[in-house]
Amino acid sequence: MLRNILLATGLICATFSQADEQLKRLNLPAGYEINYFAKNVENARQLAVSKSGVVYAGSRRAGNVYALIDNNQDGIADRKIVLAQGLNMPSGLALKDGDLYVGEVHRIIRFKNIDKQLSKPNYEVVFDKLPSERHHGWKFIRFNDEGELLIPVGVPCNVCAEDAQFGRIFSLNLQTKQLTTIAQGVRNSVGFDINPQSGVLWFSDNGRDMMGDDIPPDEINRVSLNGEHFGFPYVHGGSVLDPEYGKDKTLADMQKYTAPKLALQAHVAPLGIHFYRGKQFAKNMHNKLLVAEHGSWNRSTKVGYRVMMATIKEGEITAYEPFITGFLDKEQTLGRPVAFAELADGSLLVSDDFANAIYRVRYNKK
Numbered sequence: 001m002l003r004n005i006l007l008a009t010g011l012i013c014a015t016f017s018q019a020d021e022q023l024k025r026l027n028l029p030a031g032y033e034i035n036y037f038a039k040n041v042e043n044a045r046q047l048a049v050s051k052s053g054v055v056y057a058g059s060r061r062a063g064n065v066y067a068l069i070d071n072n073q074d075g076i077a078d079r080k081i082v083l084a085q086g087l088n089m090p091s092g093l094a095l096k097d098g099d100l101y102v103g104e105v106h107r108i109i110r111f112k113n114i115d116k117q118l119s120k121p122n123y124e125v126v127f128d129k130l131p132s133e134r135h136h137g138w139k140f141i142r143f144n145d146e147g148e149l150l151i152p153v154g155v156p157c158n159v160c161a162e163d164a165q166f167g168r169i170f171s172l173n174l175q176t177k178q179l180t181t182i183a184q185g186v187r188n189s190v191g192f193d194i195n196p197q198s199g200v201l202w203f204s205d206n207g208r209d210m211m212g213d214d215i216p217p218d219e220i221n222r223v224s225l226n227g228e229h230f231g232f233p234y235v236h237g238g239s240v241l242d243p244e245y246g247k248d249k250t251l252a253d254m255q256k257y258t259a260p261k262l263a264l265q266a267h268v269a270p271l272g273i274h275f276y277r278g279k280q281f282a283k284n285m286h287n288k289l290l291v292a293e294h295g296s297w298n299r300s301t302k303v304g305y306r307v308m309m310a311t312i313k314e315g316e317i318t319a320y321e322p323f324i325t326g327f328l329d330k331e332q333t334l335g336r337p338v339a340f341a342e343l344a345d346g347s348l349l350v351s352d353d354f355a356n357a358i359y360r361v362r363y364n365k366k
Contacts, residue, residue: 022334022335023035023036025329028323029323031282031365032281032362033361033362033363035362036360037068037070038055038068038357039356040080041059041080041356042059042064043061044058044059044066044353045058045060045091045138045339045351045353046091046140046272047358049341049342049343050095051098051115052115054118055070055343057358058090059090059353060089060090060353061089063088064082064085064087065084065087065090065100066080066081066082066083067080068080068081068358083114084102088105088106088134089104089105090102090103091103091140092138092139095114096143098114099112099113099114101149102123103138103139103141103151105130105132105138105139106128106130106132106137107125107127108125108126108149109123109126110124110126111123112124127172131156133156133166135155135157136154136188137153138154138190139152139190140152142194144194144201145194148171148172148173150169150170150172150201151171151179152170152189153168153170154189155232158209158210159232159242161233162233167184167185167186167187167232167233168182169182169186169189169192181226181227182223183203183230184227184228185229185231185232185234185257185258186232187233189203190271191203191272191273191291191339192204193274193275193289194275195289196287200222201222201223202273203220204219204271205232205270206269206270208232208233208236211243212266213300214265214266215237215240216239216240216266217236217238217239217260218263218264218268219238219260219270220262221258221260222315230258230260233245234246234253234254234257237260238257238258238260261315261316262310262317266303267304268296269293269297270292271292271339272291272351273289273292273340274342275288276290278347278348280346280347281363288310288311289309289312289317290307291308293306293307294338295328301331302328302333305335305337306322306323306325306326306328306337307325307350308322324361333354335357336352337351343360348360
């Protein structure tokens, strides 16, 4: 009944396969429709789309890397290839010059000229000097505008002392193999993107646990200066002192660290973030920052489990609104959004590592 009322008022309008009850639970703004691009993609995480339209997906616990092919261009993958199995949490991946780069916990591997090697894929190790700790060790990777590979290394703990190997986002020069610190004081970032209008890096960060239901905030951050410090483990969310590592800090000390551009609700677990670059969506969606709130695991009442959209003006977040909801039904988890990619037509792909699915979102221009 409620769904019919919302549809009638135009507040929610989505088209679903009538045979799929799971998909019908998802709600989007008026004019948008969501369908499956691919099912049975175990533990789907970061996505990348090649120039020829092949969609690549990493995974975490599954240890697989996938290629998904839509041969008839109907917006639904009709072929799935497992490119590699048994890898060490190959969550992150990125494409450059036709090569597929995959971020495992301890190394970066590369499938050269991947679209042409799908029938017999082979990879080579391009960098193997990353820490091997698996706690917060899974990756999200992306190339910056200078052609260097951005690699986060989360801290191997809930909260622990600073260490130059951990709690950072690095930039890797693939020729010299040199790592440069882009951001430090970062507990566990599993998502970042470069604003196509300003060229500035934005990233999500997951706050520490075991301080209660409502603190500290999770974060959306902007990097203004290479190497700047975002507070961990001393200050969380720009405002909460850590009871152990921040107990001797003063207000002046707190102001030395970069505060988030948006302090999110505690434990919503923001993962992938993505600036919408396409032209298919409504004009007001162009350059919106999409945020996949993966959802809480350690809260008395679950929060997150949704895709949000942030409006950014002059480097500041001026609005933060729902884009896709319905992954949570009361306390029952139905899905957990992870990351985004765009197809050539401007439609949006969203991975879900709980439902083992990749969704495709389109806008009906009516």
